[in-house]
Structure formats: structure tokens, C-alpha cells
Amino acid sequence: MPVTYAFWNNKGGTGKTSLCFQSLAFYAKQNPEKRVLAIDVCPQANLSELLFGGLTGKGSDTLLARQNEPTRRTIGGYFELRMPNPYRAPSIDPHVYISHPADYNANIPDNIDIIAGDPILELQSNAVSTLANNQIPGTSPWIAVVDWVRDLIESLGDEYDTIFIDANPSFSMYTQVALASADRLVLPVMADDSSRRAIQNAFSLIYGLKLPSEIYTQYAFATKLRAEGRTLPKVHVIAKNRLTQYVVSASxxxxxxxxxxxxxxxxxxxxKDMFSAKTAEDVMVEIRDFQTAGVVSFARGCPFYAQKPGRMDVMGKRVQVKGEYLQNCVDSVQSLVDEL
Structure with a gap:
């Protein structure tokens, strides 16, 4: 089975999608013998737009076309398949939902595929939660629904070596479905006090730590998953993101x-069982602020390693990417990818 990394933080604005995009592109480029699958379980679908070409490469148009196919070629299309009979895995042809970004974006390695994101996830959310919380004697509706993405991954067999999941900054039911399928968690945080709280919140939501009352324990994600004999994803990397470009931790x-x-x-x-490493030093990486290099990279759907320094036109505006700053971005992402 493939190794599955989920990029998630329930706090928005921590850069999880940008780090997921750069990391999976770097990883695929450096491991051309491996097949890599991205699963975008976020209704904003920004990861999908980036892989399909970004703003200047009409990534949103390509994504919209995937959503408008007779069978939606998205994670939302797969959820539509599951909803009529949610508690029993149907015969799944996963390739119906898979796209090949390099067909649309020449900057993306050829060994990456994607199951695209879909805003319909928000519309599906209430239905999925209701299905998961039904009370049916002799069965466990919650685990059956939580296993939807897991079922999809298992239907692929050994076709992929590594899977990257971009999860929504929430703990909605579809986010739980995504996280329950992951082996390892990449948790981006910002260098501020709110991120200290975000780490604590993340561990409460996923692992059931420091819940405000025992009342919540029986309903906790960790409690319910463990009751079904399932393992929780291990925290693999905590990325301290968007440090100033000019100085790092000595600031x-x-x-x-x-x-x-x-x-x-x-x-x-x-x-210790919640982490894949033994020390904070082995878990933490520092990511510098991407600044202009990041704006250009994400507008073009272009990984940092493929980006050139200098002046360029982005949506009618001339911007300059300095070589030194671009190299800082490459080095920062590489420090994360080295841990995968």
C-alpha cells in the first residue's frame, strides 16, 4: 500500500495548500520512478487549480471542466457515487475520478495524478454527516462513511507509491474522512501565539487530548476510530511556515x-505513539516566507525548482523574482521534502 501524507491544520491561512503543492511536485521530480497521487479534499480546490496551471494557465477553467463531466472527475463525484448506498463499498473504478495534470500544465512532473477538489463538498457535508451519524443496529455507519477515501485508495492497489492529501482547514465530516485514510500528518503552523493554540486544537480534534470535559470523549474522532481497531495518522512534520525572508528564528x-x-x-x-519521530528537532522544519517568488509560482502553477529568477509578466503586471529569494524558497521546501 502507498504511504499517505495529509496536509492539514484546522486553522486557515497556515499555507498548507502551498506547501502541499510544492512538496508533492518536488517529491515527484526527485523520485521519477514513483507514481504520486494528489487527492484534493478541500472545497476551495486550490491545489487542483495550481496543478492544472494556476491563474495564468487557466487552471480554474480546467478544474471546472472536470466538475462538469457527466461523471464529475473530482472527489465530489466519488462522494456522489457513495451517497446512495453509503455503508457498503460499491464496485469502484477509481480512474473515472483521476486526472493527469501534466496534460494541462507542462511545469508538473509526469508521474503525478490528481483526484481534483470540488466545491460541491460543502453541499454534501450535511448529508455525509447525517449518513455517518445514523443509528443502524448491527452496523457502524460512522466507520463505513469515514472509510470512503480509504476504500478509494484501496481500490487503486499498488498503482501509486505515495499519496498527498490536501485537507480542508476544518474538522467537518469530509475532513475526517480524509484524515482517517492518512498514515502521516504534515501540520503547517505560523510563528505566532495563535499557532500555539492551533497545535493544541489539532491534537484535541485528532487525538482527543485535553478535551474540556469527559462528556466529549465518547464522541471524539480518536475514540471512535480506535474503537474500530484503526490507527491514527502520526504527526510526521510540523512546518513553521512564513518566517520572515530576511531573518529566520533569530528574530x-x-x-x-x-x-x-x-x-x-x-x-x-x-x-510518543502520536509522532513518527522521537524529538522536536526531527519533527520541526522552518519555512521562509515565499513573498514575490510565491506569488509568481502560484499564479503560474509552477514549482519553485522550475521557476526562473528575473522580471516576468503576471496577469499584465511586471514583477521581479530575485534569485537569492527564489533559492531560499527552494531550500525551504527541500527541507520539508527531505523529511518525507
């Missing part, structure tokens, strides 16, 4: 960054 952020490190080290000491 005004130092106290907060050190506090985050201390929090993570304490969590590792108390809950």
Missing part, C-alpha cells in the same frame, strides 16, 4: 518559535 518570533518547540517536545515525551 522577534524567537520566543514564540521556542515555545512551539517546547510544546511539541512535551507532547512527544508524553505521547
Amino acid at each position: 522577534a518570533y524567537t520566543a514564540v518559535l521556542n515555545s512551539i518547540d517546547a510544546d511539541v517536545q512535551s507532547l512527544i515525551a508524553q505521547h
Whole structure:
């Protein structure tokens, strides 16, 4: 079975989609013998737009075309297949939902495929939650629904070596479906106090730590998943994202960054089974602010390694990407990919 990485934080704006895009492109480029699948389980579908060409490459038009096919070539299309008979896996042809980004975006490695995101997930959310929370004697509706993405991955067999999942910044039912299928978690955080709280919230939501009351324990994601004999994804990387481009941890952020490190080290000491590494140093990576290089990269759907420094036109505006800053971006992403 493939190794599956989920990029998630329930706090928005931490850069999870941008890091997922860059990481999977770098990883695929550096491992051409491996087949890589991206699954975009986010109704914003920004990862899909980037892989399909970004703003300047009409990535949104390509994505819209996938959504308008007779069978939606998206994760939402797959959920539509499951909803009429949600508790029993049907005969699944996963290729119906898979697209090949390199057909639309020459910047993307040929060994990447994607199951695209879909805004219809928001419309499906209430129905999926209702289906999961039904009470049916002799069966477990919740685990049957939570296994939807897992079923999809299993239907692919050994076709892919590595899977990258971009999950929505929420803990809605479709996010739980995504996280339950993952082996490893990449958790982007910002260098501020809100991210300290976000780490604590993430561990409460996924692992059931420090819940405000015992009342919530029986309903916790971790409790319900473990009751079905399932393992939880292990925290593999915590990416301290968007550090200033000019200085890194020796800055005004130092106290907060050190506090985050201390929090993570304490969590590792108390809950070793929740991490894939033994020390905070092995879990944490620092990602510099992408600045103009990031704006250009994401507008063009172009990974940093394929981007050129210098002046270029982006949507009618001339912008300059400095070589030094671009190299900083490459080095930052590489530090994350080295941990995968």
C-alpha cells in the first residue's frame, strides 16, 4: 500500500495548500520512478487549480471542466457515487475520478495524478454527516462513511507509491474522512501565539487530548476510530511556515518559535505513539516566507525548482523574482521534502 501524507491544520491561512503543492511536485521530480497521487479534499480546490496551471494557465477553467463531466472527475463525484448506498463499498473504478495534470500544465512532473477538489463538498457535508451519524443496529455507519477515501485508495492497489492529501482547514465530516485514510500528518503552523493554540486544537480534534470535559470523549474522532481497531495518522512534520525572508528564528518570533518547540517536545515525551519521530528537532522544519517568488509560482502553477529568477509578466503586471529569494524558497521546501 502507498504511504499517505495529509496536509492539514484546522486553522486557515497556515499555507498548507502551498506547501502541499510544492512538496508533492518536488517529491515527484526527485523520485521519477514513483507514481504520486494528489487527492484534493478541500472545497476551495486550490491545489487542483495550481496543478492544472494556476491563474495564468487557466487552471480554474480546467478544474471546472472536470466538475462538469457527466461523471464529475473530482472527489465530489466519488462522494456522489457513495451517497446512495453509503455503508457498503460499491464496485469502484477509481480512474473515472483521476486526472493527469501534466496534460494541462507542462511545469508538473509526469508521474503525478490528481483526484481534483470540488466545491460541491460543502453541499454534501450535511448529508455525509447525517449518513455517518445514523443509528443502524448491527452496523457502524460512522466507520463505513469515514472509510470512503480509504476504500478509494484501496481500490487503486499498488498503482501509486505515495499519496498527498490536501485537507480542508476544518474538522467537518469530509475532513475526517480524509484524515482517517492518512498514515502521516504534515501540520503547517505560523510563528505566532495563535499557532500555539492551533497545535493544541489539532491534537484535541485528532487525538482527543485535553478535551474540556469527559462528556466529549465518547464522541471524539480518536475514540471512535480506535474503537474500530484503526490507527491514527502520526504527526510526521510540523512546518513553521512564513518566517520572515530576511531573518529566520533569530528574530522577534524567537520566543514564540521556542515555545512551539517546547510544546511539541512535551507532547512527544508524553505521547510518543502520536509522532513518527522521537524529538522536536526531527519533527520541526522552518519555512521562509515565499513573498514575490510565491506569488509568481502560484499564479503560474509552477514549482519553485522550475521557476526562473528575473522580471516576468503576471496577469499584465511586471514583477521581479530575485534569485537569492527564489533559492531560499527552494531550500525551504527541500527541507520539508527531505523529511518525507
